[in-house]
Amino acid sequence: MRTTNTRPGDLQATSVVFGSPMGILFVCLFLAVNSAAGLGQEDSRLVIVVNPQTPLTQVGLKELKELYLGEITRLGGHEMVPVNHAAHTPIRLAFEKQVLRMNADEFAQHWKARRFLDTSQKQPTVFRSVESVKTFVAAEKGAIGYLPYSATDASVLVIRKVDNIDLTAKEYPLMTR
Numbered sequence: 001m002r003t004t005n006t007r008p009g010d011l012q013a014t015s016v017v018f019g020s021p022m023g024i025l026f027v028c029l030f031l032a033v034n035s036a037a038g039l040g041q042e043d044s045r046l047v048i049v050v051n052p053q054t055p056l057t058q059v060g061l062k063e064l065k066e067l068y069l070g071e072i073t074r075l076g077g078h079e080m081v082p083v084n085h086a087a088h089t090p091i092r093l094a095f096e097k098q099v100l101r102m103n104a105d106e107f108a109q110h111w112k113a114r115r116f117l118d119t120s121q122k123q124p125t126v127f128r129s130v131e132s133v134k135t136f137v138a139a140e141k142g143a144i145g146y147l148p149y150s151a152t153d154a155s156v157l158v159i160r161k162v163d164n165i166d167l168t169a170k171e172y173p174l175m176t177r
Contacts, residue, residue: 049156058161082124083145
């Protein structure tokens with residue numbers, strides 16, 4: 001940076017010399033930080049994924065809630081195997097709040113009551129990492145789970161519409177935060 005003095009009593013004027021190595025470094029860092037911030041917004045989408053052999057293209061929040069609460073076992077004519085993340089992880093807390101409309105304690109209490117009333121009830125399988133959820137969904141026919149959009153790849157089928165809203169729309173209802 002270079003400073004220039006003006007008349008006595010005036011404020012000093014500061015200018016950045018962009019042709020200098022420090023100026024170029026500053027511009028590169030500024031662009032990198034702002035680009036990462038823009039990507040973070042896109043990556044905050046939480047998407048529903050299924051095994052590629054289970055061709056679902058859309059799902060409703062009501063059906064997802066019923067599936068994860070054990071009230072239904074089929075979606076689009078397919079027997080489903082719901083997969084959950086570990087309790088109290090940020091992604092699961094987001095899913096419980098936005099899809100189930102419950103907090104972690106309410107979800108746990110729901111399943112305690114269901115198992116008490118019907119011991120054949122099987123709650124969603126729990127995995128400790130995003131990668132293990134993706135691996136299970138990719139391998140198990142009928143498996144359904146949720147992932148950050150940034151963690152998806154060709155091994156799982158991303159459900160493009162939730163409540164008839166495409167995941168590219170700004171109104172898309174599910175976010176990881």
